[in-house]
Amino acid sequence: MASHNGMVNPAIFEDLQTRVDEDTAVRDQLRDIIQNLEKQNRNVMFVLARAHSTPVSDLPNVLKSAEESIQKEVETIGKLSEAASKLPYYKFNNMWSRQIQDAAVAILFWAWLGGYQQDASGPKAGRLLTIEEVGAIMKIPVNLKDRDDFHLTLEEYLQALISLVEELARLARNAVTLGDYERPVLINQFIKDLHAGFQILNLKNDSLRRRSDGIKYRVKDVEDVVYDLSLRNLIPKKG
Structure with missing residues (x-):
């Protein structure tokens, strides 16, 4: 066996350097994809922001x-998933978690407004997509437990739901400005249901728990809008 006179074999470090370089190359590739996704997220939210000033008919x-x-x-999420699969998911997912969450918010809001049509009955407003439905639209698995692959996490979905509540609370106020008195009533019921859902959850994640605590204030905001409409006899009668 050849000895290196007590010296460490330099080949070990050459091998390590190769691995570091591969890691860096994948990270750089990921960074480009993530920046692109970020730009696209802003784009979608910019388009959806028009819902705040657009009558339902338009x-x-x-x-x-x-x-x-x-x-x-x-x-882009497909490209991200492909590039990310070269790395251990849980070691790197904080690189893109925020952007995936933002993409989920856009999909949830778009579906709530009536963009998602699953059957022939036509699009329906006020619909909450499940984590599985969001994953299916994104074409990625969800809430994986058995393997370390790219997926939409439960946490990302829940964070996106809280952002959806914030978006809808704004929409309730803006709908009134448009003379639309039905949507605030729909939003009121919807976010009350979501609030009740979150209260069932025992959240271990601090930032999720803190943010979900804020839902009660959004519920109150929308209740105030609806209360004001009812005082002015503006709530559409059923039937």
């Missing part, structure tokens, strides 16, 4: 345009 155009932008996001 929403289909906004939703169609948002859907096209969401398709681009999905393509």
Whole structure:
């Protein structure tokens, strides 16, 4: 056996350097994809922001345009998933978790506004997509427990739901400005249901727990809007 006179074999370090370089190359590739996804997220939210100043009858155009932008996001998420699969998921997922969460917010809001049509009955407003449905739109698995692969986590989905509540609380106020008195009532019921859902959860994650505590204030905001409408006899009668 050849001895190196007590010296460490330099080949070990050459091998380590190769691995470091490979790691760096993948990280750089990821960074580019993530920046692109970030830009696309801003784009989709910019399109969806028009919902705050668009009467319901004109929403289909906004939703169609948002859907096209969401398709681009999905393509980028596919590239991200492919590049990320070269690395241990849990070691690196904090690099893109925020962007995946933002993409989920856009998909949830778009679906809530009526962009998601699953059957022939046509699009329906007020719909909450499950984590599985969001994952199916993104074309990635969800809440994986058995393997270390790219996926949409439960936490990312829950964070996105809280952002959806914030977006809808704003929409309730803006709908009134548009003379739309039905949507605040729908939003009121929807976020009350979500609030009740979050209260069932025993959240271990601090930032999730803190943010979910804020839902009660959004519920109160929307209740105030609806209360004000009812005082002014503006709530549409059922039937």
